[in-house]
Amino acid sequence: MNTDTQNTSIDFALLGHPSSYEHLGDIFRHSRPDFNREKLTKYRATLEKIFEWTPSYASPDLLLIPLAGGRQVSGRLIFCNFLPETIHSPRKMLAAYQKMRDGCNVAKDLGAKVVGLGGFTSIIGGTQGEKESEELGIAITSGNSLTAALAIAQLDKLLSRLDWDLGDRTVAVVGASGDIGRACALALAPRARQVLLIARNRAKLEELRCEMPASAEIHVSTNVQDATHASIIIAATSASQPILSEADLRPGTIVCDVGYPKNLSYASDPRPEVLAISGGLAEMPFALDITYYTQLPTPTVMYGCFSEAMILAMAGRYESYSIGQGRITQDKMENILALAQVYGFQPASLFRGKTPVTDETLSTFLQCSYQPKEAR
Numbered sequence: 377m378n379t380d381t382q383n384t385s386i387d388f389a390l391l392g393h394p395s396s397y398e399h400l401g402d403i404f405r406h407s408r409p410d411f412n413r414e415k416l417t418k419y420r421a422t423l424e425k426i427f428e429w430t431p432s433y434a435s436p437d438l439l440l441i442p443l444a445g446g447r448q449v450s451g452r453l454i455f456c457n458f459l460p461e462t463i464h465s466p467r468k469m470l471a472a473y474q475k476m477r478d479g480c481n482v483a484k485d486l487g488a489k490v491v492g493l494g495g496f497t498s499i500i501g502g503t504q505g506e507k508e509s510e511e512l513g514i515a516i517t518s519g520n521s522l523t524a525a526l527a528i529a530q531l532d533k534l535l536s537r538l539d540w541d542l543g544d545r546t547v548a549v550v551g552a553s554g555d556i557g558r559a560c561a562l563a564l565a566p567r568a569r570q571v572l573l574i575a576r577n578r579a580k581l582e583e584l585r586c587e588m589p590a591s592a593e594i595h596v597s598t599n600v601q602d603a604t605h606a607s608i609i610i611a612a613t614s615a616s617q618p619i620l621s622e623a624d625l626r627p628g629t630i631v632c633d634v635g636y637p638k639n640l641s642y643a644s645d646p647r648p649e650v651l652a653i654s655g656g657l658a659e660m661p662f663a664l665d666i667t668y669y670t671q672l673p674t675p676t677v678m679y680g681c682f683s684e685a686m687i688l689a690m691a692g693r694y695e696s697y698s699i700g701q702g703r704i705t706q707d708k709m710e711n712i713l714a715l716a717q718v719y720g721f722q723p724a725s726l727f728r729g730k731t732p733v734t735d736e737t738l739s740t741f742l743q744c745s746y747q748p749k750e751a752r
């Protein structure tokens with residue numbers, strides 16, 4: 377990372393936002409260590425208001441990515457200053473959407489040719505992403521194709537370490553009618569014993585059911601708690617607060633939590649008979665010193681959404697690879713994962729929050745979570 381950003385035209389930009397007020401506090405403390413939790417609590421209303429008024433702006437730090445032959449591509453983080461937990465009215469939604477558009481404009485002014493929409497910046501844009509791309513004359517990607525591909529690859533890695541066969545298992549996809557959830561459900565349906573599609577809007581789930589392979593056993597539910605009947609849960613909702621609790625999971629359950637903010641609330645003491653992993657993450661072949669902002673376990677671990685934009689920039693493919701909703705195909709997932717691997721990105725190792733999932737964690741999980749076949 378380099379702070380000499382004067383006159384440097386960038387190749388890519390990553391639009392992000394804090395996942396919660398607590399995360400915003402961590403970001404404050406990165407530059408003002410004296411800003412302790414007590415002050416953050418005391419001044420919460422004021423700080424939230426100031427944050428709401430702050431326009432989208434670029435981080436001063438240049439993100440430098442080395443390429444073969446001594447070349448490099450460069451980018452910047454663009455801060456879109458909204459908190460998912462405060463978007464509870466159409467007016468707030470519109471304000472956040474405007475910050476996403478402003479962030480794209482900031483990126484364009486800096487010379488970026490592709491923008492990656494992190495977390496809620498793609499959700500508030502929804503199907504509009506294409507409009508922004510056309511209007512602003514800049515490629516925009518949600519990164520959801522790579523995120524879904526990474527989540528499936530991480531899950532497969534875990535299943536193979538556990539020697540679990542997907543064909544024996546019930547998989548619940550929470551947020552199944554969403555962009556990432558749909559892609560994951562379609563990828564897993566041909567291989568799983570049965571798939572449970574969960575979200576709030578039943579009509580959208582029924583539409584998705586029609587897209588599923590005829591041979592797959594599919595069930596639909598609008599009750600999130602039904603996910604606890606499955607032994608594998610992929611959580612990819614746009615909820616601004618956790619909607620599942622680790623404490624409620626049956627022994628022998630795996631959760632792959634793709635949400636940002638997280639969809640699962642973690643128990644303060646990990647339950648050894650449950651495995652919760654962060655999904656949709658890549659291991660990069662270089663480090664970016666922005667963990668204060670990403671909240672990820674190491675500087676080489678990165679979100680799929682940001683990784684996709686960086687990989688497109690590295691390949692010189694300035695295109696809106698993942699845009700709109702419901703358009704991710706298996707080919708798109710495979711192709712972007714293959715391109716990622718060309719540039720040295722891999723599905724990330726497994727973490728529960730920031731703690732690595734070790735062989736010991738897995739063998740303890742297996743020992744205390746046996747389920748008879750019919751209960752899987």
Ligand SMILES: NC(=O)c1ccc[n+]([C@@H]2O[C@H](COP(=O)([O-])OP(=O)(O)OC[C@H]3O[C@@H](n4cnc5c(N)ncnc54)[C@H](OP(=O)(O)O)[C@@H]3O)[C@@H](O)[C@H]2O)c1
Binds near residue numbers: 575634680
């Ligand atoms: N790990 C990464 O690198 C990465 C990358 C990109 C995105 N993400 C995160 O992944 C998540 C999904 O993104 P997306 O683009 O797929 O979102 P999306 O297209 O907006 O879909 C969201 C899904 O969640 C469902 N949902 C929302 N609130 C819910 C609730 N309270 N209970 C149950 N279902 C609910 C929605 O359906 P209903 O409205 O019908 O309930 C929909 O099915 C987000 O948290 C996003 O920030 C992570």
